[in-house]
Amino acid sequence: MNKRNTTYTRITKIPEELYSEAEFRANNLPIHKKSHRKGEANVIGCLGELIAEYWMKRHDILYCPELENTKYDYKLKNGLTIDVKTKDRRYKPRIDFDNSAPLYNHSHQKPDYFLFISLERDKSDLSKNLRRFHSAHIVGSISYEELDRIGIPFLENEEDWRNRTKFWTDCLNVEMWQLIPLSETVDIFKGLTDGPSSQAAININIVKEMKNRIYNKQLRERKLPVISVFQ
Template identity: 60%
Template sequence: MKPRNSTFSQIKCIPDSAYDEAERRAALLPIHPNSHRGEKANLIGCLGEVLVENWMLTREITFESQLNNTKHDYRINGCLTLEIKTKDRTCRPRIEFDNSAPMYNHMHQRPDYFLFVSLQRDKRDTSMPFVRRFKTAFIVGGISYNELDRVGIPFLKDEEDWRNGTKFWTDCLNVEMWQLVPVSEMKDLLKGVLSRPREDAAINVKIIEEMRSRIAAGGLKSRKLPTESN
């Protein structure tokens, strides 16, 4: 398995204006029926959107916000569509960490690309409003809808990830960070400099083999897994 992504774009100091805008947006949103964390999920998602918008502006990526469109978040250069997926973490991202897209809207939400953001907070710090506990953020990479569909590994609701003890609150498609398109390359894709990623995403052979073993032993339910021929 050759990693195509090993670097992340770190936002070391989140500006107060980003927190303010995230709180303003989240206050206007309903709680999604499938949401696991309710208002906190909205705050996390909104902060990720604001940070990506700032990132695009500083890189002269032309975008139109379409946050009311349930199929994607942004239209880029009047052409590509982009969906932001943001995760709450308590440590810096590593290339073997997962990025997730929920399955409950996978057939409906079909952007050209997903862009993944990790927010890092100190879980011991409860002295500030929730969203302001995130002191740094990372734009970690992206992946096309078709590649996610091809190489994403399904984890099912209520399963526990044997690698880290995480319990899944809904069915998800997961890809590890090393499988993503690097941030610098995502910039070129969104600006129209590239028409496709320079490398195809590799399947995660190690995790697929382990999952097959656990399915055969009866520890996990059967499911369709990625193959090289997909």
């Protein structure tokens, strides 16, 4: 199995101005009717976008925000489009952690690449204070086409048997090891290379387990990544 991504960038101290700007941006956004966490989702998403901007500036990646565009968040100088996906986590990233993109707008939201960010919060802090997120992790990227090809679909109200996560909407999941490493992501975003050095591998074990659960009526039917009969 090709585990192409085993590293991530950690921002150990989120600058105060990013919290303040995230709150300001979120207060000026409408609440998406399909949002599970309503206003809280907005402020978490805004903090993720600001972390992405902070990271891109540090790596001299030239970008233009297009945050009102529903198809992507940023257009880069080389013409690529990027959408940022942010997860709320209680733990540091591991290579088997999932990264998700909702399916309700997957046919409309078609950036060239998704950039995944994990916000790590204090496990004992149950408040909604944005500053409970003490660290941010930029874990990797993946192209729209690769996500569409290898993403594992989980459906609304299903529970992931591996970690007990319950899904509030249909989504496509990829694990961190399937993402494009950050060193290559930087080169792609800067236009120094046309794409990753290797293709994303299908999570064969999960596909087989999900097929078995569908066969046994534990899960509903859905389209799964195609694996060879020899795999």
